[in-house]
Amino acid sequence: MKAPRWMKRTALGLALFVLALGVAVGGLWIYFHPNVRREAAIVYGHRLGHDLTLDVLRPAEPNGLGVVVMVSGGWKSQANSFQPWMAAALLRRGYTVIPIYHVSQPKASVMEIFEDVSRGVRFVRFHAQDYGIDPQRLGVTGGSAGGHLSLLLATRGGPGPATSADPVDRESSAVQTVAIFYPVTDLLNLGNSTENLGDGGPPKSFVRAFGANSTNLAVWKVTGHEMSPIYYITTNLPPTLIYHGDADTLVPLDQSQRFQAEARKLGDTVEIVVHPGGHHGWLTMLWDLRAFGEWFDRYLRHL
Numbered sequence: 001m002k003a004p005r006w007m008k009r010t011a012l013g014l015a016l017f018v019l020a021l022g023v024a025v026g027g028l029w030i031y032f033h034p035n036v037r038r039e040a041a042i043v044y045g046h047r048l049g050h051d052l053t054l055d056v057l058r059p060a061e062p063n064g065l066g067v068v069v070m071v072s073g074g075w076k077s078q079a080n081s082f083q084p085w086m087a088a089a090l091l092r093r094g095y096t097v098i099p100i101y102h103v104s105q106p107k108a109s110v111m112e113i114f115e116d117v118s119r120g121v122r123f124v125r126f127h128a129q130d131y132g133i134d135p136q137r138l139g140v141t142g143g144s145a146g147g148h149l150s151l152l153l154a155t156r157g158g159p160g161p162a163t164s165a166d167p168v169d170r171e172s173s174a175v176q177t178v179a180i181f182y183p184v185t186d187l188l189n190l191g192n193s194t195e196n197l198g199d200g201g202p203p204k205s206f207v208r209a210f211g212a213n214s215t216n217l218a219v220w221k222v223t224g225h226e227m228s229p230i231y232y233i234t235t236n237l238p239p240t241l242i243y244h245g246d247a248d249t250l251v252p253l254d255q256s257q258r259f260q261a262e263a264r265k266l267g268d269t270v271e272i273v274v275h276p277g278g279h280h281g282w283l284t285m286l287w288d289l290r291a292f293g294e295w296f297d298r299y300l301r302h303l
Contacts, residue, residue, distance in 0.1 A: 031088060031092070034059060034060070034084060034088050034091045034092050035059070035060040036057050036058065036059060036060070036084045036091055037057075037058045038055060038056070038057050038058075038084065039055065039056040039058075040053075040055045040080055041053045041055070041079060041080060042054050042055065042056065044100075044119060044120050044123035044124075044168075045116060045119045045120070045123070047102070047103045047108055047112060047116055048103060048107060048108060050103050051079075052101065052102060052103070052116050052119070052120065053079045053080075053101050054098055054099060054100045054101065054120055054123070054124070055080065055082065055098065055099045056096065056098050056131050057084055057087065057091060057096065057097040057098070057099070058096050058131070058132065059091040059092070059094055059095065059096065059097075061094055062094050062095075062096055062132055062133075063093065063094030063095060063301075064094075064132060064133060064134055065094070065095055065096070065133055065134060065137050065138075065139070065296070065300050065301065066095065066096045066097075066098055066124065066128070066131065066133035066134070066137075066138050066139070067087075067090055067095045067096070067097050067098070067138070067139040067140065067141055067296060068098045068099075068100055068120070068121055068124060068138060068139070068140050068141075068175070069082060069087065069097060069098065069099040069100065069140075069141055069142060069146070070100060070117060070140065070141070070142030070145075070146035070147070070149040070150050070153075071099045071100060071101050071102075071142070071146065072102065072113070072117075072142060072144075072145040072146040072148075072149055073143070073144055073145055073146065074105075074144070074145055074205075074206070075104065075105040075110050075113055075145045075206070075209050076104035076105060076145075077101045077102045077103070077104055078101065078104075079101045080101075081101070082099035082101075084097075085286075086286065087289065088286070088289075089286070089287075089289035089290045089292065089293050090141075090289060090292065090293050090296070092293075093293045093296075093297065095139070095293070095296065096131055096132060096133050098124055098131070100117050100120035100121070100124075102116045102117055102120075103116070105206070105208070105209035106208035106209050109209060109210060109211045110206075110209050110210055110227055111210070111211065111223065111226070111227065113149070114149060114152050114156075114227070117149050117153070118153065118157065118173035119168070119169070119173075121138065121140075121153060121157065121172075121173045121174075121175065122160060122168050122169060122170075122171040122172065122173050123168050123171075124138065125138065125171045125172060125173075126167060126168045126171045135171075136176070136303070137176050137177075137300045137303050138174075138175050138176055138177075139175065139176065139177040139178070139179065139296045139299075139300050140153055140154070140175040140177070140178055140179075140180075141178070141179050141180055141292060142180055142181070142183075143180065143181035143182060143183075143281070143285070144181065144182055144183070144184070144250075144251060144280065144281075145184070146180070146181075147180035147181055147182060147183030147184070147242070148183045148184040148185070148229070150175070150178055150180045150183065151178065151180070151183050151185060151229035151240070151259070152227070152229050152232075153173060153174070153175050154174075154175055154178045154229070154237060154238050154240060155229045155232035155233055155234070155237060156229070156232050157172065157173040157174035157175060158172055158173065158174050159171075159172045159174075160172070160173070174238075175238060176238050176299070176300060176303060177238050177239050177240075177295065177296055177299040177300050178238055178239070178240040178241065179240075179241040179291075179292035179295045179296060180240075180241070180242055180243070181242070181243050181244070181281075181285065181288075182242075182243070182244045182245065182248055182251045182255075182256070182280060182281075183229075183242065183251070183255065183256065183259075184228075184251055184255060185228065185229050185230045185255045185256065185258065185259040186228045186229075186230045186231075186255060186258060186259070187202065187203070187224040187225075187227055187228045188200075188221065188224040188225060188228060189258075190203060191252050191254045191255070192249075192252055192254070193249065193250060193251065193252055193255075194249050194250060195250065199217075200217055200220075200221075201214070201215060201217060201220055202214045202215075202220055202223075202224065210223055210224075210227070211223065229259065230258065230259050230262055233259070233262050233263050233266060233268065234266065235266045235267060235268065237263055237266070237268040237269075237270070238299070239268075239269040239270075239295070239298075239299040240263070240268075240269065240270045240271070241270075241271050241273070241291070241292065241295045242256045242259075242260070242270070242271070242272045242273070243272075243273045243275060243285075243288055243291075244256045244272060244273075244274060244275065244278070245274070245275040245276075245277070245278020245279050245280070245281075245282060246274050246275070246276060246277070246278060247277050247278055247279050248278065248279055248280050249279070249280070250280040251280060253274065256272050257272065260272055273288075273291070275288075
């Protein structure tokens with residue numbers, strides 16, 4: 001007995017759907033597994049008896065430019081945790097990607113963490129020839145605390161002491177382009193963040209991250225100011241792209257918007273892409289890195 005025509009069509013349609021799905025899944029797998037040469041656990045410094053490390057991810061066809069990644073969430077970091085698939089969009093454009101790790105808070109304070117990632121950027125610049133990248137054209141990326149550290153580098157980065165005995169420390173910690181997700185920009189004005197106790201103090205879940213005296217409001221006003229990128233914006237701010245969700249209650253969109261407003265007063269380039277309904281992270285963030293790659297192309301390739 002022959003199968004009815006509709007059954008044949010249904011079976012054919014199902015087979016084509018499964019084939020298309022397989023091709024799509026296979027294509028995504030290939031895309032997120034670029035050919036990369038990885039040098040892991042390169043020691044760039046020390047903190048509290050721990051090695052500070054970074055990795056160097058070199059694409060198959062490097063373009064001679066580097067992007068450092070602030071591997072930090074809640075100012076916590078774990079060595080060797082960054083994987084190539086996380087930066088596939090950048091690696092496929094030829095960028096050498098350099099994840100920088102740090103000692104997590106509260107063991108290290110946020111102030112010490114900033115010192116250490118600054119040392120990491122100086123180390124990368126000192127060894128730029130070894131990594132096949134231009135020391136004068138470094139991009140930076142990260143999310144949340146990683147975005148905060150990125151903006152601190154963008155606003156406060158600069159040459160180290162010329163008299164330092166260590167040649168690494170004489171290098172600059174400045175970056176030339178920024179593309180980040182939902183950064184903290186103003187610790188003294190947390191707005192409607194769920195971290196705001198309304199007492200003028202530090203974020204409630206991160207009191208210990210800012211040192212033993214962070215509950216002393218006089219001390220906190222100094223510390224919070226020093227660790228807030230919004231107070232260090234100058235006309236030399238590198239071009240900055242920020243992706244931020246409008247439903248983020250941990251780091252509200254207002255943090256990025258006020259940073260942009262202050263930067264634009266000085267004629268700086270700061271663009272915000274609002275992710276509708278986005279909370280503190282969303283499923284398509286890895287796909288958004290394609291736009292980060294385009295941003296780096298625009299502002300690193302033509303410096």
